Amino acid sequence: MKNIDTNLENYHYRKTNIIQILQDIQSEHNYLPEKILKYVSERLKMPLSTIYSIATFYAAFSLNPRGKHLCTVCMGTACHVRGAAAILNEFERKLDIKAGETTGDMNYSLETVNCLGCCAIGPIVVYDGKYMGEFKLKDVAAVLKEKE
Numbered sequence: 043m044k045n046i047d048t049n050l051e052n053y054h055y056r057k058t059n060i061i062q063i064l065q066d067i068q069s070e071h072n073y074l075p076e077k078i079l080k081y082v083s084e085r086l087k088m089p090l091s092t093i094y095s096i097a098t099f100y101a102a103f104s105l106n107p108r109g110k111h112l113c114t115v116c117m118g119t120a121c122h123v124r125g126a127a128a129i130l131n132e133f134e135r136k137l138d139i140k141a142g143e144t145t146g147d148m149n150y151s152l153e154t155v156n157c158l159g160c161c162a163i164g165p166i167v168v169y170d171g172k173y174m175g176e177f178k179l180k181d182v183a184a185v186l187k188e189k190e
């Protein structure tokens with residue numbers, strides 16, 4: 043757990059830095075592995091349940107392995123009325139997975155969210171952290187092709 047110890051040292055083993063610590067673990071592994079969370083819990087003397095409650099509160103964290111590319115479709119009301127369901131279906135069809143799943147080759151994960159706070163430019167798709175507003179059905183193929 044050398045990398046994790048370095049990470050914890052960088053944050054002076056302070057419980058108040060738990061979000062940054064989790065962010066670093068997430069960026070290194072693309073998710074938060076259970077055995078690392080247990081180790082962090084021991085080293086920080088912080089209950090594992092507290093770490094899990096933080097990890098599950100923020101959408102940026104994942105407790106399951108994610109693919110190399112993360113695609114999030116907003117399914118909030120404003121995006122839904124502007125065609126988000128059809129966009130999600132198209133991603134599911136092209137990737138051959140359902141929302142919440144990762145492709146077998148670990149290249150893509152597909153997720154949904156209930157409002158990203160920018161409803162006026164919906165429907166919104168976030169692809170590898172890039173917000174794309176007024177997303178059209180035809181954009182699905184273009185985005186996936188771009189990443190091939």
Ligand code: FES
Nearest residue numbers: 116118121158161
């Ligand atoms: S409903 Fe999609 S950004 Fe608000």
